[in-house]
Amino acid sequence: MELLFLTLDKEDEKPLYEQLYLNIRQAIIRQDIATGTKLPSKRQLGDFLNISQTTVELAYGQLLAEGYIISKPRVGYFVEAIDELPYVEKETIVSGPLSDEPSSYRFDFSPGKIDEAGFPFRLWRKYAKDIYDESSKQLLQPGHPQGEYALRIEIARYLYESRGIHCLPEQIVIGSGTEQLLPMILRLFNKTAKIAFENPGYSAIPHAHIQSRAIPIAVDEEGLIVDKLEKSDASLVYITPSHQFPTGAVLSATRRTQLLKWAAQEQSRYIIEDDYDSEFRYIGKPIPALQGLDKGDNVIYMSTFSKSVMPSLRVAYFVLPLTLLPKYREIFSYYSATVPRFDQHILANFMRDGHFSKHLNRMRKIYRKKHDKLISVLSKHYPAVNISGDSAGMHVLLSVPTTLTEKELQSSAQQAKLHIQPITRYILTPIAYEQPTFILGFGGIPIEDIEEAIHALMKAFHYTNSTL
Numbered sequence: 019m020e021l022l023f024l025t026l027d028k029e030d031e032k033p034l035y036e037q038l039y040l041n042i043r044q045a046i047i048r049q050d051i052a053t054g055t056k057l058p059s060k061r062q063l064g065d066f067l068n069i070s071q072t073t074v075e076l077a078y079g080q081l082l083a084e085g086y087i088i089s090k091p092r093v094g095y096f097v098e099a100i101d102e103l104p105y106v107e108k109e110t111i112v113s114g115p116l117s118d119e120p121s122s123y124r125f126d127f128s129p130g131k132i133d134e135a136g137f138p139f140r141l142w143r144k145y146a147k148d149i150y151d152e153s154s155k156q157l158l159q160p161g162h163p164q165g166e167y168a169l170r171i172e173i174a175r176y177l178y179e180s181r182g183i184h185c186l187p188e189q190i191v192i193g194s195g196t197e198q199l200l201p202m203i204l205r206l207f208n209k210t211a212k213i214a215f216e217n218p219g220y221s222a223i224p225h226a227h228i229q230s231r232a233i234p235i236a237v238d239e240e241g242l243i244v245d246k247l248e249k250s251d252a253s254l255v256y257i258t259p260s261h262q263f264p265t266g267a268v269l270s271a272t273r274r275t276q277l278l279k280w281a282a283q284e285q286s287r288y289i290i291e292d293d294y295d296s297e298f299r300y301i302g303k304p305i306p307a308l309q310g311l312d313k314g315d316n317v318i319y320m321s322t323f324s325k326s327v328m329p330s331l332r333v334a335y336f337v338l339p340l341t342l343l344p345k346y347r348e349i350f351s352y353y354s355a356t357v358p359r360f361d362q363h364i365l366a367n368f369m370r371d372g373h374f375s376k377h378l379n380r381m382r383k384i385y386r387k388k389h390d391k392l393i394s395v396l397s398k399h400y401p402a403v404n405i406s407g408d409s410a411g412m413h414v415l416l417s418v419p420t421t422l423t424e425k426e427l428q429s430s431a432q433q434a435k436l437h438i439q440p441i442t443r444y445i446l447t448p449i450a451y452e453q454p455t456f457i458l459g460f461g462g463i464p465i466e467d468i469e470e471a472i473h474a475l476m477k478a479f480h481y482t483n484s485t486l
């Protein structure tokens with residue numbers, strides 16, 4: 019009998035019929051039993067394995083249902099051809115690079131981290147408690163695809179008061195993050211439309227799938243070089259004008275006008291303005307949003323609560339020009355909003371009662387202190403390093419004059435349990451940096467640890483005062 023190799027374990031938790039089914043299925047997939055082979059009858063196999071015919075019948079029934087065998091009435095069961103499903107031995111996944119376990123860093127300089135001590139837990143808890151109540155039972159039902167109207171009203175009000183943006187709640191679309199919303203925006207346009215991205219820039223890595231349409235445009239101390247955009251065949255441009263990510267450059271007034279003019283020249287041209295951390299500006303006045311200056315309808319404004327409230331909230335949004343709304347509704351009205359309704363209402367009520375602006379004011383002070391401390395430690399103890407992009411946000415750029423390579427510095431920091439990203443992580447096409455350059459995020463490091471964190475980093479970089 020062909021199936022002599024079958025082994026069943028009566029002590030096993032799995033029922034016998036399932037063990038038998040799995041055994042035979044594996045033998046078929048591995049082609050240990052050739053296509054066309056006749057399987058033993060239920061009685062033969064039951065006797066042979068000392069199990070009931072019903073057990074065999076159940077196993078054969080499952081194999082039959084899944085198409086591994088066929089039944090020929092009054093003749094028997096035969097193995098089906100399944101050569102379109104080649105057997106692939108699965109590798110056992112070991113922990114290591116694939117592990118989802120959070121790493122425990124001594125200090126984490128990632129730009130996405132926020133201050134934990136300043137989060138208003140008591141207030142947030144109150145709003146969460148209030149909304150999880152029977153009086154809100156309608157929130158158990160599906161919500162509006164563009165997000166809760168109550169939250170859109172608050173966002174529209176905030177944008178008008180703080181960013182000079184005029185928009186209706188109807189123009190706002192809420193989603194679970196910039197990375198989720200950007201591809202949605204891109205779907206509103208022709209599939210072949212070329213998209214210009216800042217290089218280095220935020221979207222370089224996550225949106226690699228549109229790389230064939232992506233046009234990298236260099237950035238200097240005045241932000242995106244609009245002359246280069248004008249010479250390209252891009253019809254869309256993604257830009258972070260208030261605080262270029264990651265260089266920190268502010269798009270100059272001349273370039274702003276030039277960019278808006280570029281967009282106004284052709285109907286198909288649009289600017290996607292990502293205003294991700296504009297709330298945190300330490301030098302000079304807030305930079306007005308491009309959207310507010312736009313005379314045409316060419317700017318799609320987007321922003322996030324990841325910096326201003328918390329990155330784990332997963333709430334970001336975009337504001338569509340009225341001209342794009344019909345297209346948006348045509349494509350997306352059957353999609354569901356990606357942020358839980360209860361979370362949207364917690365945020366909306368927090369904003370409605372004025373806590374968001376108070377929170378921003380407090381956090382601005384905290385980040386300013388952290389920022390000033392970071393700059394003072396670096397300039398006092400390590401005057402030869404270069405710091406740039408230091409007028410806003412929650413990170414600066416740090417360039418280190420050294421004979422070591424970026425890779426060597428990074429692995430040395432890693433060994434010292436310090437997390438820091440090189441700027442090259444955000445490039446679309448290679449840029450030759452004279453010195454290894456890193457993104458030094460300070461949002462998540464408690465102010466009292468900043469000095470120690472910088473010394474630890476510089477030590478890991480083999481960079482002490484004596485190196486100077």
Ligand SMILES: Cc1ncc(COP(=O)(O)O)c(C=O)c1O
Binds near residue numbers: 129130258324329
């Ligand atoms: C340029 C830029 N945009 C947006 C975000 C926030 O993205 P999300 O809304 O997906 O958290 C970040 C976060 O660091 C960013 O650097």
